[in-house]
Amino acid sequence: MTRENRVMPVPDGLGGMRVDAGLSKLLGLSRSVVAEMAVDGDVLQDGQVVGKSDRLLAGAWLDVTLPEPPRDLAAEPPQHVEGMNILYSDDDVIVVDKPVGVAAHPTLGWDGPTVTAGLAAAGFRISTSGSPERKGIVQRLDVGTSGVMIVAASERAYTVLKRAFKQREVTKTYHALVQGHPDPTDGTIDAPIGRHPSAGWRFAVRDDGKHAVTHYSTLEAHRQATLVEVKLETGRTHQIRVHFSSMHHPLVGDPMYGSDPNLAKKMGLVRQWLHAVSLGFPHPNGGFMTVTSEYPDDLDHALQVLREVNGV
CATH class of the missing domain: 3.30.2350.10 (Pseudouridine synthase)
Structure with missing residues (x-):
């Protein structure tokens, strides 16, 4: 994925501020993200790499390489999951035997196999209820835990099961x-x-x-x-x-x-x-x-x- 590059002058109002604090305001990114960019050498001021605690100079030219945008979790491609077996399924529910090392659904911190991708690869339809990256997920098991896990296949099952877990x-x-x-x-x-x-x-x-x-x-x-x-x-x-x-x-x-x-x-x-x-x-x-x-x-x-x- 191509990373966006921005070149701009330091506004007068940010002169004298720390790089992480000033760029956080200028770019609308969190201070920790800017600090990480600086550590990685992605922030240049007048052609020189600057650290997160260095000071911005009013009028100096910034050359910043932005981090990659978060991946679209809802656009997870189907992927066969080795060892994931279907224990039971019908039009409403799918009960899987989740292997260790498999997450319930995609997250920004996980790019390994998931139950949702495995079910999609196996041709199962999952409920569209829930947030885009957690469609049909009414229960989760930790990545390091194996065993029985249920997924809603229909919208009514999602409603029934979410209520059942809550109650x-x-x-x-x-x-x-x-x-x-x-x-x-x-x-x-x-x-x-x-x-x-x-x-x-x-x-x-x-x-x-x-x-x-x-x-x-x-x-x-x-x-x-x-x-x-x-x-x-x-x-x-x-x-x-x-x-x-x-x-x-x-x-x-x-x-x-x-x-x-x-x-x-x-x-x-x-x-x-x-x-x-x-x-x-x-x-x-x-x-x-x-x-x-x-x-x-x-x-x-x-x-x-x-x-x-x-x-x-």
């Missing part, structure tokens, strides 16, 4: 392998979740966070780790990972939230052990429907290794 009429069940042994073995974690104060891409239990409730029960207890069944009452970003980490029982294979990399390595894991095993929802035609998903090969292998180590 907590959907049952979301996950299996997770956590380090150590949660105490009690069956219980509820009721702790608000918000963005981590020092890392915006992480989340943490915070007093000022959003209400979050996780119910869990033990399925298998081994010396190093415990397989738990998790039912979510709320659906916060990274909820299961954050809640178990807050109990000092992070998911195996989840170093972002404090797991032991050596244990994951011994089990052959390169991602967190977390899988959406079933999803129950009110179908637009009436009645309640539940769809399940088997463990993918990598998670199944890791669990088998753990069982063998513990003589099971």
Whole structure:
């Protein structure tokens, strides 16, 4: 994509201002974007590259190369997604088995495979409801989480399912392998979740966070780790990972939230052990429907290794 280039004099009113602050006003871009442009050498003043904290000189000539415009997320091309299987479909709903490494829909920070592109490549029609880049999406799973995910195929299904998720009429069940042994073995974690104060891409239990409730029960207890069944009452970003980490029982294979990399390595894991095993929802035609998903090969292998180590 060709980047736009602009040449212009520095207005008198901006003389003496920092490059990032002055160009932010002049170009209508955020100060952080201008700062990044300066770091990349895309801002010249009288033919010389200037830094973000340098000063603008009134009347000097600016030669600025603008960043690429954001891509049109709504114009996502169809793309076959390896390993994404259809668990159930009809005229209203499509239930997919989402592999790890696949996002629900396109975002500016993600250019990898998506559920929406995979469905388009497979010839499925998706509801047009929702924002352009999230058409038909009523539920999301993290890129690093595999398992059952539902997409609305019809407009009425989009309305019904969005309401069902909002009113907590959907049952979301996950299996997770956590380090150590949660105490009690069956219980509820009721702790608000918000963005981590020092890392915006992480989340943490915070007093000022959003209400979050996780119910869990033990399925298998081994010396190093415990397989738990998790039912979510709320659906916060990274909820299961954050809640178990807050109990000092992070998911195996989840170093972002404090797991032991050596244990994951011994089990052959390169991602967190977390899988959406079933999803129950009110179908637009009436009645309640539940769809399940088997463990993918990598998670199944890791669990088998753990069982063998513990003589099971």
